[in-house]
Amino acid sequence: xxxxxxxxxxxxxxxxxxxxxxxxxxxxxxxxxxxxxxxxxxxxxxxxxxxxxxxxxxxxxxxxxxxxxxxxxxxxxxxxxxxxxxxxxxxxxxxxxxxxxxxxxxxxxxxxxxxxxxxxxxxxxxxxxxxxxxxxxxxxxxxxxxxxxxxxxxxxxxxxxxxxxxxxxxxxxxxxxxxxxxxxxxxxxxxxxxxxxxxxxxxxxxxxxxxxxxxxxxxxxxxxxxxxxxxxxxxxxxxxxxxxxxxxxxxxxxxxxxxxxxxxxxxxxxxxxxxxxxxxxxxxxxxxxxxxxxxxxxxxxxxxxxxxxxxxxxxxxxxxxxxxxxxxxxxxxxxxxxxxxxxxxxxxxxxxxxxxxxxxxxxxxxxxxxxxxxxxxxxxxxxxxxxxxxxxxxxxxxxxxxxxxxxxxxxxxxxxxxxxxxxxxxxxxxxxxxxxxxxxxxxxxxxxxxxxxxxxxxxxxxxxxxxxxxx
Ligand SMILES: [Ca+2]
Ligand SMILES: [Ca+2]
Numbered sequence: 001x002x003x004x005x006x007x008x009x010x011x012x013x014x015x016x017x018x019x020x021x022x023x024x025x026x027x028x029x030x031x032x033x034x035x036x037x038x039x040x041x042x043x044x045x046x047x048x049x050x051x052x053x054x055x056x057x058x059x060x061x062x063x064x065x066x067x068x069x070x071x072x073x074x075x076x077x078x079x080x081x082x083x084x085x086x087x088x089x090x091x092x093x094x095x096x097x098x099x100x101x102x103x104x105x106x107x108x109x110x111x112x113x114x115x116x117x118x119x120x121x122x123x124x125x126x127x128x129x130x131x132x133x134x135x136x137x138x139x140x141x142x143x144x145x146x147x148x149x150x151x152x153x154x155x156x157x158x159x160x161x162x163x164x165x166x167x168x169x170x171x172x173x174x175x176x177x178x179x180x181x182x183x184x185x186x187x188x189x190x191x192x193x194x195x196x197x198x199x200x201x202x203x204x205x206x207x208x209x210x211x212x213x214x215x216x217x218x219x220x221x222x223x224x225x226x227x228x229x230x231x232x233x234x235x236x237x238x239x240x241x242x243x244x245x246x247x248x249x250x251x252x253x254x255x256x257x258x259x260x261x262x263x264x265x266x267x268x269x270x271x272x273x274x275x276x277x278x279x280x281x282x283x284x285x286x287x288x289x290x291x292x293x294x295x296x297x298x299x300x301x302x303x304x305x306x307x308x309x310x311x312x313x314x315x316x317x318x319x320x321x322x323x324x325x326x327x328x329x330x331x332x333x334x335x336x337x338x339x340x341x342x343x344x345x346x347x348x349x350x351x352x353x354x355x356x357x358x359x360x361x362x363x364x365x366x367x368x369x370x371x372x373x374x375x376x377x378x379x380x381x382x383x384x385x386x387x388x389x390x391x392x393x394x395x396x397x398x399x400x401x402x403x404x405x406x407x408x409x410x411x412x413x414x415x416x417x418x419x420x421x422x423x424x425x426x427x428x429x430x431x432x433x434x435x436x437x438x439x440x441x442x443x444x445x446x447x448x449x450x451x452x453x454x455x456x457x458x459x460x461x462x463x464x465x466x467x468x469x470x471x
Contacts, residue, residue, distance in 0.1 A: 009420060024123065024205040025370055026304040026343065028194075028295065029116075031079075032284055033072065033131055033216035034324065035310035037063075037335045039236070046235050048228055048282045051289030052337070059339030060387045061352040065146045066398040066410055067312040067359050070324045070355075071332040072216075072377045073098035073134035075311040075359065080114045080186045081107045082132055082363030082378035086401060100133040104141065112377035113361045118139060119207040122372045127197050130190040130211035137209075146193040149186025151213060155177045161218075165269060166259060173322060174401070175269075175276035178220035182283075191287035195294040205370075206300075212287060215280035215314075217323075225279035229337045231271045231360065234278075237318050244320060246438040248423030255325045255403055259451060261317040270317055277316055302341050305369050310334040318434065327408040327417040328435050332400045338387060340369055353386050355394035356410045395454050409455050416452035426451065 038045055068078040074085040074097070081088060081103070088106040089468040096104065107114055116126045116137070124255060128137050129146035136148040156162040156175065164176035171353040182188055194210045214221070217355045264270040288308070295301050308445050313331045324331045336359070360380035367375060368382040385392055397411040408417040415469040424440040426449055 014244075023303075024249065025340070026122075026202075026205050026300050027119065027207045027366060027370065028291065028306045029209040029253055029366075030288060030291070030306065030308040031076070031130070031132055031208065031211040032288075032310045033211070033213050033334075034314045035215055035281065035284070035314070035335060036314040036316070036330065037310075041422065045079070046229075046233075047278050049285040051285045051292055052308065052335070055288070055306065056293060056337045056352075057337060058341070059306070059337055060383075060390070062336040062338075062383070062386075063352045063354055064356045064398070064410070065309070065334050065336035065359060066332040066356065066400055067310075067334055067403065068321050070312040070326065070400060071402075071470055072131075072311050073103075075132075076133050077103040079139075079309065079311070079359045079362055080116075081110075081112065081373065083107075083110070083112070083378045084359050084360065084379055084399070084401070087379060094373065098134040100135050100138055100364040103133055106140050110377055112375060114141070115366065116207050116209060118363075118367070119372070121368070123204055125202055125204040125206045126209075127194075127206060128209045130187070130209075130210075131213055132173055132209050132211040134242065136211075136381045142209075144182050144197070145314045146190060148163055148211070149189055149213075151216075151218070152178060152180060152187075152220065153218055153395055154180070163218075163219075165272070172217040173219070174217065175219040175273050176350065177223040177226060180222075182222050183284075185214075187214055187284060187287050191290045194291045198291070198294040198298045198300065210291065212284050214284045214365050219273065219276035219280050219314075221276060221283050225283050226275055228282060229275045229278050231275060234271045234274050236270065236274070237316055239317055239320075240434070240436050243436055246441075247425055248419060248421070250406070250423050251327070251417070251425060252404070252417035256321060256323060258322045261320045261322075264317060264322070273322065274316055277314075303365065304336070305365065306339040308335065308337045309359060310336075311359075311360060325402065325405075327400065327402065327406045329410070329415060329417075329429070330435075332398075332408070332410070336362070338362075338365065338369075338383065340387070351390045353390045355382075355386055355392070356412075357386070357394070358398045375463050397459070399456075399459055407456050409452055411452060413457060414448060414452060416449065416456070418453065418456060426452065438459075 067075045070077045071084045078085050120126045126142040126146040130148050139145040163174045164238040188417050256377045312324050313333050315330045318330050361383050363378050364380050365383040368384045397409045401407050406419045415427045417425040426439040427435040
């Protein structure tokens with residue numbers, strides 16, 4: 001009798017465990033490569049992104065989310081670990097660490113786990129396609145992997161990469177139509193794979209990751225996407241020809257091997273570059289739309305959290321530049337959307353969150369939303385309070401660091417930057433959203449500069465900065 005009772009008790013316990021597991025929400029985790037956050041981007045800008053717009057209107061759109069390192073590999077290491085890049089032991093000395101295995105090992109050494117592994121340890125099935133860490137993720141560390149497809153290039157008849165416009169010494173920045181069918185693009189295949197996962201039954205809650213390669217360069221995309229943006233109708237981003245007159249040498253010389261805006265204007269390429277970037281974004285939006293539609297038509301639609309983020313911003317001619325790497329908002333600021341269908345939008349797209357947040361906040365936010373125990377090693381903070389109340393006072397700084405180059409902080413309406421030679425920049429976004437007027441030499445802002453310098457001093461970010469400076 002006792003034995004039967006125990007068996008029944010065990011059965012009930014098991015059932016309650018299954019029910020509890022079934023109640024855990026699924027997660028769809030979408031990374032987009034080099035997607036900047038042009039103002040109005042998720043709403044009414046010239047870029048055609050109906051799917052990302054719809055997603056933003058279903059949840060919380062963070063208008064001032066910042067990456068912790070404005071280049072792919074280190075930023076992704078931060079997002080996936082929930083830690084500042086230099087806290088992982090990288091970024092201060094040695095080469096820029098871009099290897100997935102090295103990031104994986106570094107996180108283990110800190111006694112932590114990458115975000116999907118943490119979910120796996122708490123009963124989740126993990127699935128991955130595309131670019132997540134710098135390449136993908138170590139395939140043996142996820143339950144199901146599609147791997148990552150190759151970069152899609154326009155190619156000549158011999159299969160060699162065919163450049164159409166830019167013949168600089170390095171880098172992938174080129175733009176124009178690709179002579180490859182859409183369904184052979186790596187991103188297309190990754191989206192189809194994710195759609196397929198959503199059509200299947202899963203016996204556990206899932207953590208489904210898809211990382212898109214576009215709009216990362218080369219900006220090669222099917223002609224039909226370019227045709228959506230007639231050249232003469234393209235609105236150029238804000239540009240000030242003498243913007244560099246008031247910034248330090250270190251700022252002008254932050255890594256860049258790409259054409260300048262002056263070059264693009266002189267050679268009548270700026271609109272073509274914008275057309276290609278926007279075409280690549282629309283192509284990616286179509287791929288994202290497939291996943292959202294598959295979710296909508298699946299039994300998972302009411303119990304699946306979606307997070308969409310980009311690894312860093314991207315200059316498209318603003319501040320005399322193309323590409324990333326800089327300490328300015330155009331490089332550090334990214335689109336971040338989190339949707340929880342169980343609560344819906346707090347106040348929807350009409351009320352985006354203005355607070356400065358960091359991409360390392362994604363990790364603890366997802367744990368919070370899914371009711372998983374806190375990971376104490378993680379350095380970000382849960383954004384759930386902001387999802388519940390977009391107007392909440394949120395007086396936290398957002399830091400970005402670049403090895404041997406700069407440390408920067410966004411705090412309130414101010415952006416403050418310190419370069420390794422001690423030179424500085426200060427901008428007030430309240431009246432200078434383009435960061436054109438450097439206030440660092442203006443005595444009126446002495447107290448603010450001191451405060452911002454103090455924030456960098458206090459933070460772990462500056463530790464990396466200091467050590468690096470001594471080298
Ligand atoms: Ca990137
Ligand atoms: Ca300026």
